Structures are given as C-alpha cells and as structure tokens.
C-alpha cells in the first residue's frame with residue numbers, strides 16, 4: 001500500500017493539500033504535531049541566579065501569566081525542559097548549574113537573561129564571574145537587557161517555542177556533539193573534579209567503587 005496521509009476525501013484532494021505543505025506522510029505530520037505540543041508545554045525548573053530571578057514572579061503569576069502559553073514552573077530538574085539563567089554566574093554557581101542541566105531530561109533548553117551571561121555585563125572584569133556562558137553550556141535563547149522586563153522574557157519564550165516548532169537544532173544537541181569542548185572549558189575554571197564524576201561506578205560504591 002502506498003504510504004502517505006489519507007483523509008476522508010475520496011478524490012485525494014486532502015492528500016494533495018498535505019503534500020503541498022511539505023507534510024507528505026504520517027510520520028511528518030506526527031513529527032510536526034509532537035514539536036507543536038512540545039513547544040506548548042515547557043516546564044521551567046525553579047532556579048534563580050543574578051538580578052533576573054526577581055522578574056520570574058510577575059512573569060509566572062497573574063499579571064503576565066506565562067502559563068497561558070504553556071510555560072509553567074516545576075520544582076525538580078528531572079521534570080524540567082528549560083532552565084532560565086537569570087543573570088550573572090559566579091564560578092561557584094556554574095558548578096551547580098552544570099549539575100542541574102545535566103540532570104534534566106532531553107530535549108532540554110537554556111535561556112539566559114541580561115547581558116551578564118553574554119559578556120560579563122557590569123562584572124566584565126570580575127575575578128570570579130563567568131564572562132561568556134556559551135563557552136561552558138549551550139544557550140538556546142539570550143534575552144538581552146539589564147534586566148529584561150517580563151514582556152521581554154515572554155518574547156524569549158515565543159522565540160524558543162518557534163525554534164522548537166521549526167525543529168531547529170537545539171543547544172542540547174550541540175552539547176552532545178561538542179561534549180569534549182564544553183568539558184575542557186568547564187575544567188579550566190572549575191578544576192579537574194566536576195561532580196558527579198563520569199567515571200563513578202555508582203553500583204559498586206558500597207563495595208569499593210570510587211566517587
């Protein structure tokens with residue numbers, strides 16, 4: 001049987017319509033639907049860093065109500081799709097952020113707020129602040145400003161949703177492909193031991209495995 005999408009039309013016009021729009025078969029249609037649903041159910045892990053954390057309450061409560069766009073907060077990284085890094089990051093914070101990001105299930109996304117994660121912002125010459133976060137973690141959307149208002153944050157959600165819907169290459173794929181590059185940069189500022197170690201034998205910890 002010929003593969004393709006068949007609707008209720010007997011003359012095949014429905015099939016032609018789908019073909020014209022580039023949705024030639026059931027797989028394409030399902031892919032597009034999954035991407036659309038995914039873009040409208042973004043769970044954001046509750047994590048605040050820098051000045052922007054204070055913009056989150058109005059973004060998620062009744063005034064701006066991010067939930068109407070399918071963007072909601074969750075308490076744990078294992079249930080989250082998105083982490084918002086809402087300002088400057090000290091090296092100490094970066095260690096926790098890496099751990100949180102790596103606990104999130106794929107597909108996972110990172111959005112940053114403000115100029116600090118892009119170029120250090122007003123901490124550009126600080127001895128303990130990250131200057132270019134993109135060297136350590138893959139950023140999907142950067143919302144600029146110091147500090148961006150909730151309208152701008154919502155604009156960032158819209159952009160991320162558009163990218164998910166279009167099936168654009170996401171940061172987590174870039175992270176997987178260039179894992180060595182990111183790990184090298186992370187080690188350069190955090191030292192050789194980034195918890196948890198990837199060599200840890202978790203199953204044999206009690207019987208002599210090394211953490």
Ligand code: SF4
Pocket residue numbers: 050051052086087088113114115116121122145146147
């Ligand atoms: S960009 Fe401005 S508001 Fe944002 S963390 Fe930096 S100093 Fe704070």
